[in-house]
Amino acid sequence: MADASSIFAGIATSAQNGAPLYLQLKKAIADAVRRGLLVPGDALPSERDIATRAEVSRVTVRKAVQELVRDGMLVQRHGSGTFVAPRMDRVEQSLSRLTSFTEDMARRGMKVRSAWLERGIYPPSPEEMMVLGLSSKELVARISRLRIANGTPLAIERASLSASTLPDPDAVGSSLYATLEKTGNRPVRAVQRISAANLGDADSKLLEVAPGSASLNIERISYLLSGKVIEFTRSVYRGDAYDFVAELRLSSPDESGESIL
Structure with a gap:
């Protein structure tokens, strides 16, 4: 120094x-x-x-x-x-591709690991019942993980699925989507809602940043080809580590209902 x-x-x-x-x-x-x-x-x-x-x-x-x-x-x-603080290369994440965290980081040549926060079968919350289309008598599988790349905690993922889709949460390894693919339940499309927030004490401690630091919160609902909802995930990403990128195209007359001329 x-x-x-x-x-x-x-x-x-x-x-x-x-x-x-x-x-x-x-x-x-x-x-x-x-x-x-x-x-x-x-x-x-x-x-x-x-x-x-x-x-x-x-x-x-x-x-x-x-x-x-x-x-x-x-x-x-x-x-x-x-x-x-150590210098951190920002991760650029496309919003046009439905991939897992493991796949994203592997494509960048980064070493990935997860720290399990929660994994089990539970009665569904009202929100889970509504999003996943469950009755009060059905159960939900929850998996929550701290996602770490090259030794740096980048995101907290909290996923919910019907217990009939994921009867054994302990079977999930590094990738939830790889596990779902084995049973033909990998989602093919998703709707994501992104919002800015400030981290509370618990999440900031997990992500090793100061309380109140900026975060990007993503709520994702994923679907099978049939249109059935298969996954409901709420993720918290470090605001100092992620850039989310979306490609925008001019819509055609068929898509917009109006002429572009």
Whole structure:
């Protein structure tokens, strides 16, 4: 790490530019990371040391650091301190192809693993009954996983299926779709709804980001060729790791009902 004094010095004396001190300190740290003066894995000095060198209060330091943690530039490890976050290549995910997480990451040459959060047979919730078309007497299979690529947690997937479709959730390995394909139940189309959100404490801990960090929440309903709903999945993706891409085409007169001329 470069001389910390040169990074943090002069913050208080530049207050005449009108920007709040914590924003000036945040910018100084962010600039140091972008210029390579602080590199991934470097530990920041303690809150007290930064406050002394920058001639600001510890409250100012804490606010600047918390914002950089929320932005994904810094990470805090309990009992260890604050570090420059590892650089992460963003994953570009097409919205026009119905593929599994395992297939997406394998295509990019990334090593994938999952940490199971839930796997079993349960009475369905009202939402599951409505989406999957289940009666109150039927059961639902739930599988929830933390999806990890190249050692970095990227997404939390929570899938629900009829227990008649997936009677043994323990049979699912790395890919749910591969398991469904064996029984002829792999979906052929899906409708997805994407919304922006801020992570709560539980999900942010799983994804190893600060509470309140940006996320992309995707609700997917998948169908068989017959039109039957086969899967209901709610996923939470790290906002700092994913870009979702959709191809748009000008509709033909047959599709829109109007002439394009």
